[in-house]
Amino acid sequence: MKIGIDLGGSHIGIGLVDKDKIIAIKDKIFNREDRKNIENCILNEIERMIIELLVENYIKKEEIELVGIASPGTISNGKIVRASNLNIYDFEIVKILKNKLGMNMIIRNDAKCAGLAEKKYGAIKDYEDSVFLSIGTGIGGAVFLNNKLLEPKRYSGFEIGHMVVNRGGRACSCGKKGCFEAYSSIKALKMKVTETLDVDNDISGQYLREQLLIKDHPGVKEDIDVFLEYMKVGICNLIDIFEPQAVCFGGSFSYYEGNPVLDKLYEKLHEENSTFNGKPLPDFVIAKYKNNAGIIGATIE
Ligand SMILES: [Zn+2]
Secondary structure: OEEEEEEOOOEEEEEEEEOOEEEEEEEEEOOHHHHHOHHHHHHHHHHHHHHHHHHHOOOOHHHOOEEEEEEOOEEEOOEEEEEOOOOEEEEOHHHHHHHHHOOOEEEEEHHHHHHHHHHHOOOOOOOOOEEEEEEOOOEEEEEEEOOEEOOOOOOOOOOHHHOEOOOOOOEOOOOOEOEHHHHHOHHHHHHHHHHHHOOOOOOOHHHHHHHOOOOOOHHHHHHHHHHHHHHHHHHHHHHHHHOOOEEEEEHHHHHHOOOHHHHHHHHHHOOOOOOHHHOOOOEEEEOOOHHHHHHHHHOOO
């Protein structure tokens, strides 16, 4: 039995995991007070929820083989070097929690965790070469070649969301301009659509998806088109560089299955001259574990 932790920009999810099954789950949403000392809040809540999970499920600490954390941002040697959406820098989370709990612990970038879950058990398990894209608040990803996750030595690498798709374009949280995620993350789409409809930005993902079905609003149509045009640019760049057999859509974008926005993307990707020398396109698949992929993938070593 393992424990998977999904550390997000707005919440912590902790699950008791047996291979690809989540046996029990706990969740904590950050409030304004928590954010004043977010590091402390994270440490305390993780400790509290792990103990609760063990007690409620009659499991001894010694029975847990591994605690894995999926974290946003740049991770290096057990440390969160930088997670700008949590406002965390140089946080020795693994070292501190190991001392507190005495459990075996690892940490990895959340998009890579989600990609690993899909690679080991999910939508891309039968492909040797694939690109996993986590499209949500930002865009992250994982690349698998010959069944292996590509991992650079020093930092997280594969900052897919920060390849520039429009020189001098929209400002990105990373400090650059025109990044892929500044155009094609769900956050970017939400910002544009709520601006166009003149409604509050604080809407749910589901409400956003419903709004996108209002076909006749010319402004929203334009917003969707810009979102998808840049999505196509980013994806086709990745296809030309890595030659994957499949591209997998994860993160909150995986909930767009059945939404015409996704059909429109497929249409765009299949337009002529999308890829180098007209190379055939890979399969496009939807993540199996959706938002649970982080918790499951965090436990894969
Ligand atoms: Zn960026």
